[in-house]
Amino acid sequence: MTIWKKTMMAAGLLGVAVSLAACGKGSLASGGKSSDTLNVVFLPSDSAKEETAARKALTTEIHKATGKKVNVQTTTDYNVAIQSIASGKAQIALMGPDGYIQAHKQSHNVQPILTYSGKSGTLKDAYYHSYIMVPKAQAAKYKVNGKYSLKNIKGKRMSFVSNTSTSGFSIPAGAIKKAFNLKSTDDLAQSGKFFSKVMYGQSHQGSAVNLLKGDADVAAFDDMDLTQYGKFQNDSTKAGAIFKINQNAPAPFNSVRGKSSVAIAAYAVQNEPLVVNKSKISDKDTNKIIKQLTSKSVTNNHLFFAPENAKVRGLFTKDGNTKFVAISDKWYQPTHKILGE
Template identity: 70%
Template sequence: MNILKSSLFTAGIIGLSLAAAGCSSSNTSGGHQKTKDLTVVFLPGDSAKEAGPARTALANEIHKATGKKVSVKTTTDYNVAIQAISSGKAQIALMGPDSYIQAHKQNASVEPILTYSGKSGTLKDAQYHSYIMVPKDKVNQYKVNGKFSLEKIKGQKMSFVSNTSTSGFAIPAGAIQTSFKLKNKDDLQQSNKFFSKVLFGGSHQGSAVNLLKGDADVAAFDDMDLVSYGKFTNDSTKAGADFKINANAPAPFNHVRGKESIALAAYPVQNEPIAVNAKTVNKSDTKKIIKALTSSRITKDKKFFAPANAKVHSLLPKDGDTQFIAISDKWYAPTHKVLGE
């Protein structure tokens, strides 16, 4: 699948147990034992309080499918989630493409089993978007010859999500690297290098808040983690995309309600996977999980898929015929290539 039209292509732990949770510890060398219980780990963006019912719904379905006790592990740091799934301390994860690839790099037994489709119900449009945003009231400062441009972001205060976030760092940083012909992305992570100050929000929500509160001049974040808190007022697929925070948005956006940001650039990203550590989840259980989550019942369940304006905070956004589709690592070949992993 051609994810980009150009050369730019560029997660404190809260335990919520469905039963007495327990998972066997292991090491990253691959000498894991198949576990009697299962733990599902989530990245920071999916660890927000309002996403609790959706996390529980996923854990419930895995429990029903496998008959095993399932617990939920939330995180405030991308690396915690990556280490949890790669080490086998967690056996299943919902994670971004880059986080998955980093975990797979640490342990090849970490494999994607599912992703969610696009509006078409297929993998052809199974993508979301990564943005480089600025406050709406300052967007004219970043235009060059009347057009949105990255040219003037150098020297500004920048907020990324995490250096292991696909859409919150890898892709936008890669775009900046290409645009400015930088040798690598290292300087983009440090203050007083390319940017006067570099912040990491820890989640897409956190990065957006850094921008809207004025702590950052420019910020990177994606749409799928933000659409429950606001909406795009125009075309969300290209530069100029206008994202406005809802008037009733909960924390952490309760202090920036109504504020807007404009995209200087927008980049498509392959949808995130549900991954398993194959050394700790047997093939039979994996097949049962795939069968359960790809059922029409789950496709229609609003705890799993709901429109951005729905009152319920779903696990994933619903648009058209969105549904889970079984995949393998081969599907992420474009992201592997872009990230060089």
């Protein structure tokens, strides 16, 4: 599975398409501390078919910890996931930093309990990267004085992930706002304003496909959701990073296998949290979940932390001593500050 800007929430959630996949019978329950059922909601980027086994692994561990039935809610829209955890229809959610901030704004009962560490096994390197990418064949057009620049993206066809995605909208849009001295990012979200056309992939994979298929000239997406579909050919932490899709990449990349994109900008993002709605889950169950997910058995489980070349996709990519680490809202204060929330 957006730090630079205060994101817009889409006006209303009526009519938004949602896909529900239940681990057991029934749809989303209303929850409650005394409920025997817990509902876990996933963002679109974590709702892909390839992550079915990883989602099941997470719900299995939550069941082991609490003894409760656990249902899965996959989504096709970020707003649905945010609304679900904020309202308490879901009691647990795996979210991006900006999605968490938005849910927390709607209800302070939404609190982070875990994130995954960096290579060191600690929080000091617990971040990933957001990119503004262009097709490799067009990359030279985005250089100014020999260096990659955002200067030439105005008027292009732009693909974001979702206007509530941390690394797929808020960070890149905030960077563009700053580079062009814009008053807000509102115009960046609409076709015919700053960009000739604006589209939303509704997942990081979808945004990358928009670019590689030629539907977009420029696209925003992160590395965390793409590294199991391809590989970086050089330093992935800065502008100039080249990302190439694997020759055997599954859908949705099966039509763009072997194609490459180049980052004209790269930004660090705090790792995503696992959050709970404290009004709908007891502290006792929350503590049990933290203990279970920080255990060695989970740390060593490839369905949670998969090697880079794993055939079955995990929730996250294993890098060094990657593992879950307990956190609180305090750890996300840098994100709160930058987003102004």
